Amino acid sequence: MPIEFSFTPDQEAFRQAARAFLEREVAPVVGEMDEREEFPKESIARLRAEGYFGIPIPEKYGGLGLGKVGYCIFLEELGRIDASHGTIVGAHTSLGTTPLLYYGTEEQKRRWLVPAARGERLLAYSLTEPGSGSDSGSVHTRATPKGDRWVLEGTKIYVSNGREADTVVVMAANDPAKGPNGGVTAFLVDTDSAGFRVGRCEKKMGLHGTSTAELILDRVEVGPEAVLGGVGKGFLVAMTALDVGRVSLGAASLGGMAAAAGQALEFAQNRSQFGHPLSDYEAIQFKLADMAMKIQALRYLVYHAAQHQDDLGTDPGAWPRGARAEKTREASIVKCLASEWSGEVIDAALQIHGGLGYIRGTPIERAYRDQRITEIFEGTNEIQRLVIARDLLSRGL
Ligand SMILES: Cc1cc2nc3c(=O)[nH]c(=O)nc-3n(C[C@H](O)[C@H](O)[C@H](O)COP(=O)(O)OP(=O)(O)OC[C@H]3O[C@@H](n4cnc5c(N)ncnc54)[C@H](O)[C@@H]3O)c2cc1C
Known part of the structure; x- marks a missing residue:
């Protein structure tokens, strides 16, 4: 690691462009969004269209290819204006696209990562359950094999973007006895799957533009292509x-x-x-x-x-x-x-x-x-x- 750190001219230009865009497109809607406690659909659509939902994702997978530094520059600028928008982008990018980028097969990247990075599909990440918060390895949602397919059953809570997402990265227990060391598997679950339902959406002290949703998996069946990073990983x-x-x-x-x-x-x-x-x-x-x-x-x-x-x-x-x-x-x-x-x-x-x-x-x-x-x-x-x-x-x- 170099001892000195400075931004490149391209990174500075990206910051300036992002700041101008956010001042123009996001700042004006934040007050009303907060008061009405509504997901800011239109400003989010503009961010998605601009490529801001795929900042750290390489261009070959539909992103802007600006790495984590570029992504943090954008989130710093967004954080100046509104934490709800920041949380929506973060839940999608950090928590939704990272598993795909780091652990997805080429086929999974083509099917799920590319549209997510282009902002065409929204992602969420679902680890927390009523009985499993800080002790996040003690997942109760069950993943039961059915031939080469899996049946998911359980209830997740507090999922950011949970109400709006097209696909959710769901952590489920394939072998509860093993716990986090081999007993939990990540699945890519499309929210239009049979048996998938959005339950209660929480009212909160802040982050009024975000959804914080309960997700119900009532015998949701997924194929082997939905397993992300391998069974037990x-x-x-x-x-x-x-x-x-x-x-x-x-x-x-x-x-x-x-x-x-x-x-x-x-x-x-x-x-x-x-x-x-x-x-x-x-x-x-x-x-x-x-x-x-x-x-x-x-x-x-x-x-x-x-x-x-x-x-x-x-x-x-x-x-x-x-x-x-x-x-x-x-x-x-x-x-x-x-x-x-x-x-x-x-x-x-x-x-x-x-x-x-x-x-x-x-x-x-x-x-x-x-x-x-x-x-x-x-x-x-x-x-x-x-x-x-x-x-x-x-x-x-
Ligand atoms: C607005 C919002 C958005 C969220 N978004 C997501 C999301 O997108 N996806 C997702 O999966 N989850 C999400 N969460 C869940 C969040 O990550 C959990 O709420 C958090 O990890 C804490 O879990 P818990 O609420 O069950 O608290 P608990 O685990 O019950 O903890 C209660 C208190 O006990 C303390 N505690 C627990 N264990 C120990 C210990 N061993 N030593 C010392 N202190 C301890 C905790 O620090 C805390 O202060 C969200 C939550 C909120 C409120």
């Missing part, structure tokens, strides 16, 4: 997607906290009390300085991790010994710090806004509600600390 497939997701969550958090800090800075310079702008007071200056420190530190962490994932490539079989563990630790560190720092920055930014920060419909109020879930989903921060500590205990610092 599903937990590995699921965790590989989360490694990508946790770094991209860091990028989206970076954008969210940078936007909040920018709003706080502007407000502090324009709002006067006791005859001076708020920014004249050290108590406010220190809050702004703390924000800047966290933003700068996180920017290095996110892009270092993204570059590392690009350098490793997408063929897990070719990774050197120890590379997976290192990548996983790095992703957990990014996820944990990004979510907690964004919480601290957005909270301080809200405080600087005074009463206005608490008023429904201001960007800072929405950011405050949207941020909280980042400490919980894609593995809670307690679980990230367990992952980091386990790796420390086995490989050292």
